[in-house]
Amino acid sequence: MAYPYVSDREVRLLSTYFGDPKQRHIETYVKRGGYSALEKALGMGPDDVVEIVKSSGLRGRGGAGFPTGVKWSFMPKEKKKAHYLLCNADESEPGTFKDRELMRWDPHQLIEGCLIGAHAIRAQHVYIYCRGEFFEANQVLARAVEDAYAKGYIGENILDSGHDIEVTVHQGAGAYICGEETGMMNSLEGRRGEPRIKPPFPAAVGAFGKPSTINNVETLCAIPHIVKNGGEWYRQWGTEKSPGTKLFCVSGHVIKPGNYELPLGFPLIELIEDVCGGMKDGNALKAVIPGGSSVPLINAEEARACKLDYEGCVDVGTMLGCASVIVMDETTDIVKQVRRMVDFYAHESCGLCTPCREGTTWTAQILRRIENGKGTEDDLDTLMEMTQNMVGTTICVLSDSVAAPVQSSIEKFRDEYLALIRRGERVGAA
Amino acid sequence: MSDVPFKNPGWAGNTGEFDLTEEEVRGDDFVGTRPLHGGHASGAGTMPFMLPETNPDAKLFEGEYQERFDKILTRYPDKQAALLPTLALTQELRGYVSAASMDRVAELLGLSPAYVRGVTTFYTMYNKRPVGRHLVQVCTNISCSLCGADDVVEAFLRYTDTELGETSEDGNFTVIEAECLAACGFPTCVQINSRYYENVTPSEVPKIVEHLKAQTDGDS
Numbered sequence A: 001m002a003y004p005y006v007s008d009r010e011v012r013l014l015s016t017y018f019g020d021p022k023q024r025h026i027e028t029y030v031k032r033g034g035y036s037a038l039e040k041a042l043g044m045g046p047d048d049v050v051e052i053v054k055s056s057g058l059r060g061r062g063g064a065g066f067p068t069g070v071k072w073s074f075m076p077k078e079k080k081k082a083h084y085l086l087c088n089a090d091e092s093e094p095g096t097f098k099d100r101e102l103m104r105w106d107p108h109q110l111i112e113g114c115l116i117g118a119h120a121i122r123a124q125h126v127y128i129y130c131r132g133e134f135f136e137a138n139q140v141l142a143r144a145v146e147d148a149y150a151k152g153y154i155g156e157n158i159l160d161s162g163h164d165i166e167v168t169v170h171q172g173a174g175a176y177i178c179g180e181e182t183g184m185m186n187s188l189e190g191r192r193g194e195p196r197i198k199p200p201f202p203a204a205v206g207a208f209g210k211p212s213t214i215n216n217v218e219t220l221c222a223i224p225h226i227v228k229n230g231g232e233w234y235r236q237w238g239t240e241k242s243p244g245t246k247l248f249c250v251s252g253h254v255i256k257p258g259n260y261e262l263p264l265g266f267p268l269i270e271l272i273e274d275v276c277g278g279m280k281d282g283n284a285l286k287a288v289i290p291g292g293s294s295v296p297l298i299n300a301e302e303a304r305a306c307k308l309d310y311e312g313c314v315d316v317g318t319m320l321g322c323a324s325v326i327v328m329d330e331t332t333d334i335v336k337q338v339r340r341m342v343d344f345y346a347h348e349s350c351g352l353c354t355p356c357r358e359g360t361t362w363t364a365q366i367l368r369r370i371e372n373g374k375g376t377e378d379d380l381d382t383l384m385e386m387t388q389n390m391v392g393t394t395i396c397v398l399s400d401s402v403a404a405p406v407q408s409s410i411e412k413f414r415d416e417y418l419a420l421i422r423r424g425e426r427v428g429a430a
Numbered sequence B: 001m002s003d004v005p006f007k008n009p010g011w012a013g014n015t016g017e018f019d020l021t022e023e024e025v026r027g028d029d030f031v032g033t034r035p036l037h038g039g040h041a042s043g044a045g046t047m048p049f050m051l052p053e054t055n056p057d058a059k060l061f062e063g064e065y066q067e068r069f070d071k072i073l074t075r076y077p078d079k080q081a082a083l084l085p086t087l088a089l090t091q092e093l094r095g096y097v098s099a100a101s102m103d104r105v106a107e108l109l110g111l112s113p114a115y116v117r118g119v120t121t122f123y124t125m126y127n128k129r130p131v132g133r134h135l136v137q138v139c140t141n142i143s144c145s146l147c148g149a150d151d152v153v154e155a156f157l158r159y160t161d162t163e164l165g166e167t168s169e170d171g172n173f174t175v176i177e178a179e180c181l182a183a184c185g186f187p188t189c190v191q192i193n194s195r196y197y198e199n200v201t202p203s204e205v206p207k208i209v210e211h212l213k214a215q216t217d218g219d220s
């Protein structure tokens, strides 16, 4: 298949039909076995569906890696109020580009996952909060939702099961922070997308004040496969603690960047050298960010030891995040790239918490100063101290996300900072 | 059974009038491969997204737009939740969301003007001032930046003869830098109105600019 690049090391469950526009037709989707998992799930009690997902060990693909079945079990079993399922399709973490592909190539897979999820948490309404910039994905999804309504997979008395579930595609309006679960709920309610203080947790008081659960697109796309084939089946891939397959978004200096679906625990170095065809222009590997811009970067040596699962990344001092592997070669200007990432957070901070609002801006300014050769060695200490004060002191973890690239780059690539600083000092002396 | 008082047939406001034909969205030649020249049909059709505000005193929504607005209202448990889709509809109609438009939206939804102002300014996709017919947003975030996004910005500025953030004299182009557009594996990614152009390199920029100019010359 011609989807940008494929590799025979892949295990394609969710991405089987990437590159095949026919998959968007509901007829094709059904012919290929689609919506049979929904039928199966509707025939079961909600708690039994939760049990299957629990047994699969599926962990949330939105970044935090929290077990999905456990998250679902937090929802109240007594239904006194409406329940909502929110699908987090606000993908905007730099380096991540899997959800858009999942939505535009295989929209019904997501819809089926949403419907099963809704049944499991006793929700009667699903909002798919789709990133505003994704006009195409929005269109494709909206059309798929209409088709599914027409065929009776969504709406009242789905497949004669007596269950009613509605699905709405909601287009966002451009704000990274709306990917944070409580920010998303505020945004959906027509407010500024500022995160809320927890508790209360969404399972108690969520969107529109009702119990809600938020799941990432990729998480929900895995659900139909798990329900159809069982938890044990899903565990044949991946590791004990990180079962299953995961889409890896590889970008940066590799020959074949793109989305690759691989079992969790896949060695990072093989992903770069084998699956992605190696480094561009034959350059040497310098650094990798394995989980999107919010996780610490690692150097080449750590990358060689890194296994791509939730625990394997922690072992080398970083995190799997949403498995967005950003590869940097020896020509990379680390200080510039870190500054670029911090600029992003300064732009996207919602401004509620002082350490985040001020910290992101000041960090960016100091980095810019160093980049321009006007920095001093003391600046490095200031950066470390300031970012340390941004960890664990705010409403959401956007603030913590700034500390990760800044601290890890100063620890691992101090020489590059010093080179810029010393060059500046010489220029100043002359 | 369901205690939600509304019905929902899909994307808020999507009546299909402005979008691509069935074949274009679903045809087998749609997307698929990613050619290395910019303008392939990666995105939905360009919406009438950048129309200038011609008659600011006119009623905000009429005819087709009124219908779409009414439909939006049916999708949410309360009127406030319809704010974002309503602002999007306003921008589609008027090209940007002026302070006057914000006040109209506030009236329509029974919200205070200050509240609507606060929400509108929170989100980047609402243009708070007029922009060119083609709003060129070049991603300069990390993955694109690693692969030369800065040169793509330069090229767009040169060939459209504008400064960053300004609108060209003919009203055709506004070029801005954007944050990650979630197409990092296909750098540099450029969003022009509602479409994504992927794998854009500086040498392709003149072609893209000419292509866009030809489109708007045909319109006027």
Ligand SMILES: Cc1cc2nc3c(=O)[nH]c(=O)nc-3n(C[C@H](O)[C@H](O)[C@H](O)COP(=O)(O)O)c2cc1C
Pocket (backbone or CB within 6 Å): A059, A060, A061, A062, A063, A064, A065, A066, A068, A071, A088, A089, A090, A091, A092, A093, A176, A177, A178, A179, A180, A181, A182, A214, A215, A216, A217, A219, A220, A396, A397, A398
């Ligand atoms: C600042 C910030 C941005 C986030 N952005 C996203 C996002 O774009 N997409 C996403 O799925 N999760 C995002 N998350 C994580 C969500 O808050 C949430 O944990 C996730 O959607 C839960 O789904 P999961 O259990 O399926 O992983 C973000 C979190 C934070 C703090």
Ligand code: SF4
Pocket (backbone or CB within 6 Å): A177, A194, A195, A348, A349, A350, A351, A352, A353, A354, A356, A357, A394, A395, A396, A397, A398, A399
């Ligand atoms: S940490 Fe930053 S983004 Fe998160 S709530 Fe506080 S100010 Fe907003």
Ligand code: FES
Pocket (backbone or CB within 6 Å): A094, A095, A096, B139, B140, B141, B142, B143, B144, B145, B179, B180, B181, B182, B183, B184, B185, B187, B189
């Ligand atoms: S970094 Fe450019 S699209 Fe993500």
